Amino acid sequence: MADSKTAKLLINNAEFELPVLTPTVGPEVLDIRKLYGQADVFTYDPGFTSTASCDSTITYIDGDAGELWYRGYPIDQLAAKSHYLEVCYLLLYGELPTADQLHDFESRVTRHTMVHEQMHYFFRGFRRDSHPMATMVGVVGAMSAFYHDSTDIGDPWQREVAAIRLIAKLPTIAAMAYKYSIGQPFVYPKNELDYASNFLHMCFSVPAETYHVDPALARAMDRIFTLHADHEQNASTSTVRLAGSSGANPFACIAAGIACLWGPAHGGANQAALEMLREIGTVDNIPEYIAKAKDKNDPFKLMGFGHRVYKNFDPRAKVMKESADEVLDLLGVHNNPTLQVAKELEKIALEDEYFIEKKLYPNVDFYSGIILEAMGFPTSMFTPIFALSRTVGWIAQWKEMIGDPQNKIGRPRQLYIGSLKRDYIDIETR
Numbered sequence: 280m281a282d283s284k285t286a287k288l289l290i291n292n293a294e295f296e297l298p299v300l301t302p303t304v305g306p307e308v309l310d311i312r313k314l315y316g317q318a319d320v321f322t323y324d325p326g327f328t329s330t331a332s333c334d335s336t337i338t339y340i341d342g343d344a345g346e347l348w349y350r351g352y353p354i355d356q357l358a359a360k361s362h363y364l365e366v367c368y369l370l371l372y373g374e375l376p377t378a379d380q381l382h383d384f385e386s387r388v389t390r391h392t393m394v395h396e397q398m399h400y401f402f403r404g405f406r407r408d409s410h411p412m413a414t415m416v417g418v419v420g421a422m423s424a425f426y427h428d429s430t431d432i433g434d435p436w437q438r439e440v441a442a443i444r445l446i447a448k449l450p451t452i453a454a455m456a457y458k459y460s461i462g463q464p465f466v467y468p469k470n471e472l473d474y475a476s477n478f479l480h481m482c483f484s485v486p487a488e489t490y491h492v493d494p495a496l497a498r499a500m501d502r503i504f505t506l507h508a509d510h511e512q513n514a515s516t517s518t519v520r521l522a523g524s525s526g527a528n529p530f531a532c533i534a535a536g537i538a539c540l541w542g543p544a545h546g547g548a549n550q551a552a553l554e555m556l557r558e559i560g561t562v563d564n565i566p567e568y569i570a571k572a573k574d575k576n577d578p579f580k581l582m583g584f585g586h587r588v589y590k591n592f593d594p595r596a597k598v599m600k601e602s603a604d605e606v607l608d609l610l611g612v613h614n615n616p617t618l619q620v621a622k623e624l625e626k627i628a629l630e631d632e633y634f635i636e637k638k639l640y641p642n643v644d645f646y647s648g649i650i651l652e653a654m655g656f657p658t659s660m661f662t663p664i665f666a667l668s669r670t671v672g673w674i675a676q677w678k679e680m681i682g683d684p685q686n687k688i689g690r691p692r693q694l695y696i697g698s699l700k701r702d703y704i705d706i707e708t709r
């Protein structure tokens with residue numbers, strides 16, 4: 280990665296040399312680690328728009344080309360040919376598994392799908408009308424109180440067990456959060472089912488009836504998991520890394536990631552996007568909402584549109600759009616008004632000067648809600664489904680960081696613009 284190339288920085292006539300790091304692909308990176316020590320200056324980059332926070336071998340995005348690779352494999356190939364647990368293996372261990380490796384991995388994950396029975400009582404502390412994301416933040420954080428034998432981050436075996444537990448149990452926890460919110464009994468995992476079918480079964484079956492998972496819907500669910508599995512150093516992943524950099528245990532770190540994901544500018548956008556499409560209601564109302572999105576004095580934004588890195592189509596949105604058509608067809612839903620509004624909104628926005636100039640395209644969240652709603656999920660479950668899919672990415676990135684000998688606690692600096700030092704004034708004289 281490092282080579283002999285350098286950049287020169289001139290500050291008040293003093294010259295400093297900065298090493299230039301060359302990635303496998305993508306822009307070169309100025310190494311400023313020694314800058315403060317040598318030049319007594321900080322760099323300023325709120326929102327990390329130009330700052331690489333780590334090196335990583337896991338995921339690569341070319342935002343201009345609209346490309347996303349997991350360990351070098353393009354997302355559209357993985358979405359078409361692979362499946363979620365194979366992708367989990369790839370993200371965690373760096374290579375596609377052989378048949379034996381995959382079989383072993385699947386059986387390890389499958390054997391960890393149940394949660395500690397005491398956790399059922401933990402759920403009961405929540406109000407029934409809690410948002411499932413609120414429940415997930417609490418319950419995943421509480422995993423560190425239930426699984427003490429996998430919280431020693433210095434032990435590679437415990438790190439591995441924590442990774443498997445998180446991937447295996449997140450669907451169970453998300454399904455439990457859903458069942459709790461609708462007042463139905465929890466459904467135990469069924470290990471004869473594959474990962475996606477098991478999740479659908481835990482969400483939609485009830486003890487009173489037999490529930491058969493439609494294999495085509497399970498495939499669509501699995502594809503949603505795959506498309507969300509990792510996305511390099513996004514806000515929630517950076518949150519997981521920052522929490523983990525202090526040595527916090529993996530369950531606490533993933534709970535921090537879930538909290539960050541919840542925001543509407545990040546994973547919460549899938550819920551917000553569907554709510555927006557419903558609010559728009561009919562194609563006739565689209566121009567009014569486009570005008571609102573363009574109005575500087577209106578805080579409204581087109582949810583599911585725009586991205587910090589993609590300045591072209593989000594490749595996940597393309598797959599998601601095709602999947603939406605397939606799933607609605609499969610379910611016999613024709614002329615779905617929300618899908619019609621979404622497609623027309625996309626068309627109008629992509630021809631509009633404002634969106635063209637700012638390079639705003641649909642992101643992964645624009646179409647995912649339509650599929651999830653058609654499958655029977657309420658909007659409040661959209662972000663928990665994103666969270667369970669992204670858990671593998673968070674844990675792969677966390678493991679990469681913990682295993683990196685260069686790992687240090689993350690501790691940004693600031694540009695202080697507050698008061699100068701001043702003396703305390705007694706209350707009577709203020």
Ligand code: ACO
Pocket residue numbers: 543544545546548572573579580581582583584585586587588637639642643644
């Ligand atoms: N609708 C209208 N205008 C937008 C939108 C949008 N969805 N997104 C960005 N813009 C405008 C901004 O107002 C800004 O305009 P300006 O230059 O005149 O001030 C310009 O485009 C650049 O946008 P920023 O907000 O500066 O871009 P940033 O990279 O900080 O934000 C973000 C990216 C948060 C995704 C933003 O596009 C957004 O809020 N989108 C809607 C929410 C959303 O869909 N989030 C999901 C992201 S994907 C994910 O997390 C899975």
